[in-house]
Amino acid sequence: MDKKIFTYLLLAIFALAFLLRVVGLDRNPPELFGDELDVGYHAYSLFKTGRDYKGNLLPTYLQSFNEWRAPFLMYVTAPFVAIFGLNEWGVRLPSAVFGTLTVLLLYYLVYFLTKKEKLSLLVAFFLAISPWHIQYSRAAFEVALMLFLIIGGLFALFRLSKTKSPQWAILAGALFALSLYTYNTANVFVPLFITLTCLLYLPFSKQKKHIAIVGVVFLIMIIPLVNNIVFGHAADRYRQFSIFYNQEIVGKINLMRIYPNTNPLIEQVFHNRPIEWSKKIIQNYATAFSPQFLFIHGDVTFRHSLHEVGQLLWFQLPLLLIGLFFSIKKHQKEHLFWLGWLLIAPLPASITIDGAYHATRLFLMVVPLSVLSAYGALIVAEKLAGFKKKSILLFCLLTLFIFFIPLAEFLNYQHYYWQHYPFDSWRWWHCGYKEAIQSLVSLESEYEKVMIETTYEPALKRYLFWKKYPPQKVFYLDDQIKPNAVDGLSGFCLDEKTCFVDFGGVLEEKQVKNGILYLISHERNVLANWTNDPPGWIKVIKTIKNPWGDPLFYLVTAD
Structure with a gap:
């Protein structure tokens, strides 16, 4: 095939990957959920002050209200927030951009290893249309950036094996180290996989100087992380x-x-503990390869999966099995590399409580599964070419049939994603808070005080984000809910005007006072529908509804 055609095909795949990850980024997923708001407000604080929103200067681990988080995604997001604002685009675009670039980078990595254009294009194509990869590239999840850094580190490592240039060694060590500052899965995966890669492609006797450079750069850069794990809070979430x-x-x-x-x-x-731990690890590890997870329903959490499709599309199953059989049979270096990746990828999730179906912690599986699917597709294409010699009609019919199945399944996936998923998943994305907070902010100047219900979901970070509240005013905020702290209610105050409270259930007349604007939850604070028939002592200013049109929040005041 002509070199120009390969270039055009690669550009088409890259454009497809970009469109699938960027179009409608502010509309679907239907709203920024809590972790995304946390990423965005940290990025906003870093951009404005150089500190996280708890006041730590250029932290190597970020302190949030209820946990400590790996920082690199927030640092990467800061310039996007500076350019696009504190909104869906500013927060989600980094994942979409690096997710798209991963498709391109993976093409070059596969081509560098195999020198096979068709295989490299197919791998890029499978990753471009992967529901698993698309899902995590359209929200502010750390794993899209983590995967980009790991593939970038691998590419630099392979360039090092060819060029013997110390610049590639430094880049490889730096990218691998940064992946550890992105998501905790990398802490287990990267050291194991670097070891496998060096054993396969970088014989120590010939490359010990350059391997040493990679190791030194990597170790120096992770010193703050190790310090945080041993003496700080970086291991808190792992223990959880x-x-x-x-x-x-x-x-x-x-x-x-x-x-x-x-x-x-x-x-x-x-x-005893060793036996129970071993049983749980084996169970988690095996479940990661189950058809239920990979092809039927995917992750049990609606933020991680559509549930109507698996982490992969069904048409990949036969291709994956063919590619797996082919790779095991070949037993060549490149096949051992991808098989090793596939076997190592589930290990970090396997040592966690709910790791069996956790698509975030298992995200690194998406690359070798795409590669094995591509191997299978190439073999099927070669078999089809044999039919062409026997019967052009049979060849055309088989080609149309094989092409139609993946296309139909992908269109079905996209239809569900755009038409149904926002309605099925709205609760998992915490829908309604954006409209509720923005409406409250537009009205709060007319009232002496604002009281926000905070037990439906923690409302503080939602208020800070959508109001674009100055981060420096939050540095030393005590956000612990204290009994009888706000007009006899449990809660805390952000400032003299804005308080977050627990009404203790259904809102009562004695709790509502003149001159105060209340944001309350229909689920927690209301027995009936107050949109058309509120109690006589309440004035409903606005009803915020969920995507199905049911009441979700009310802005109310005393009547």
Whole structure:
């Protein structure tokens, strides 16, 4: 095939990847959820003050209201927020851009390893249309950036093997280190996979100087991270989700040991932490490869998956199996590389409590699965070419049939994503807060005080984000809900005017006072529909509805 045609095809795939990740980014997913707002407000604070919103100067780990977070996505997002504003575009565009660039970078990585244009184009195409990759490139998830950094580090490492240039060694070490500052999955995956890659492609006896440069750069750059893990708060979230700290496992062990008619010594042999940990790891690891997860429903969380399709499209299943069989049979270096990636990728998720179906923690699987699908597609194409010699009509019919199935499935996926997904997933994306807060902000100057219900979802970060509240005023805020702190209600105040409270259930007449604007939840604070028939002591200023048209929030005051 002519070189120009390959170039045009690559540009077409890149354009397709860009459109699938950028079009309607402010509309679908239907709203910025809590973690995205956190990313955006941290980025806003870094841009405005050089500090995170808790006041830490140029932190190597960011302090949020309820956790500590890896910082690199926030630093990358800061210039986007500066250019596009504190909104959906400013927050989501970095993931969309780096997700799109990953498609291009993966093409070059595969081509560098194999020198096969068709295979490289197919890999890029499969990643471009992957529901798994699209889902995480259209929201401010850290993993899209993490994958870009890891593939960039691999490309630099392979360039190093050819050029022997120390610049590539420095770049590889830096990109791998930055991936560890992006999402915790990289902390386990990157060291293991760098080791595998060096064993396959960089014999130590010939490359020890350059491998040493990669290692030194990597180790120097992760010193602050290691310090945070050992002496700081970077390991807090890991402890929260790790099976090694899970009290349910301990409870199960204790329960098994006290069954009637059992010998305590024997029970200790069969029921102990190493055995239970091993069982959980194996279960999580095996489930990551299950058809239920990969092809049927995907992640159980609506933010991570559409549920109507799996993490991959169905037509990839036979291609994946063909590609897997081919790679195992070939047993060549390039095939061992992708198989090794596929086997290592689920390990970080396997040591977490809910890692079996967690598409975020399993996100690194998307690359080897795309590569194996591409190998399978090439083999199918070669078999089809054999039919062409026997019967042009049969060849054309088979080609149309094979082309139609993926196209129909992809169009079905896109139809569901745009027409149905916003209605099915709205609760997971915390819909309604944008309209509610923006409406409240437009009215709050008319009132002496504002009181916001904060038990439906934590409302503080939503107010800070959509109001574009000055970050320096939040640095030392105590956001802990305290009993009887706000006019006899549990809560806290942001300033003299704005307070976040727990009304304790249904809003009562005695809690409503003149001169105060209230933002309340229909689910938590209202028994009936107040849009048309509110109590006599309430004046409903505005009703905020969910995508189905049902009441979600009310802006009210005393009547």
